[in-house]
Amino acid sequence: MNTRTLYAQYSRQIELLAPWQLATLATAVTERAWPNFALFSELAEFGHAADVRHCLNMLWDYTAGLQSAKNFERLLERLDENTPAPEDFDMFGVEPALDFSAGLNCAINCAMKASVDETASALTVSLSTIGKFIKYTEAQELRGTELAQYTEEHELFEVQRRFISELISMVGQQQKPSKEFTKELRLLSANDGVSQLGISLD
Secondary structure, three states: OOHHHHHHHHHHHHOOOOHHHHHHHHHHHHHHHHHHHHHHHHHHOOOOHHHHHHHHHHHHHHHOOOOOOOOOHHHHHHHHHOOOOHHHOOOOOHHHHHHHHHHHHHHHHHHHOOOHHHHHHHHHHHHHHHHHHHHHHHOOOOOHHHHHHHHHOOHHHHHHHHHHHHHHHHHHHOOOOOHHHHHHHHHHHHHHHEOOOOOEOO
16 A cells, blocks of 8 residues: 555545535545544543544534634644544554544644645545554554555455545535535444444444
């Protein structure tokens, strides 16, 4: 898995999208990763998951046209207070949690100021999380090209790539924000509470 290639690919695919569409994509892909953070927060007794969930909810309101991004700097502050430092935890779960925080940071920044770079980063990090997970759980002995090939052919990776392609297609065809579209996209992204790693809070 080459993250630079993925980033470049997604940047090209979304470069003509409107500001609200870019923020919507970043929010949707971050929603899919939410269980990774929530479970880590619970197991490690770290931070306030409700505060982080609030940030994500505010983004969804923004993408539906119900909320201004005027004071979203406060969301960044709240997120920063709840972003784990890997060196403080002796458990793999901190990595997916940190990646979730990075994606949410991209989404908030994108809502404040539209950015192809921020959205492409959010999409790419959602896949690199899977790469880390696969290496940790079942491919620790693989390196370089072998690891990349194993990752890209893995079901989790393929499912997430299809999900991202579907997101880009749906958002690209939607001409303007609407509560109905946001509701549909949010349901799809939440995936019955199962993250891109197959992790569920239930």
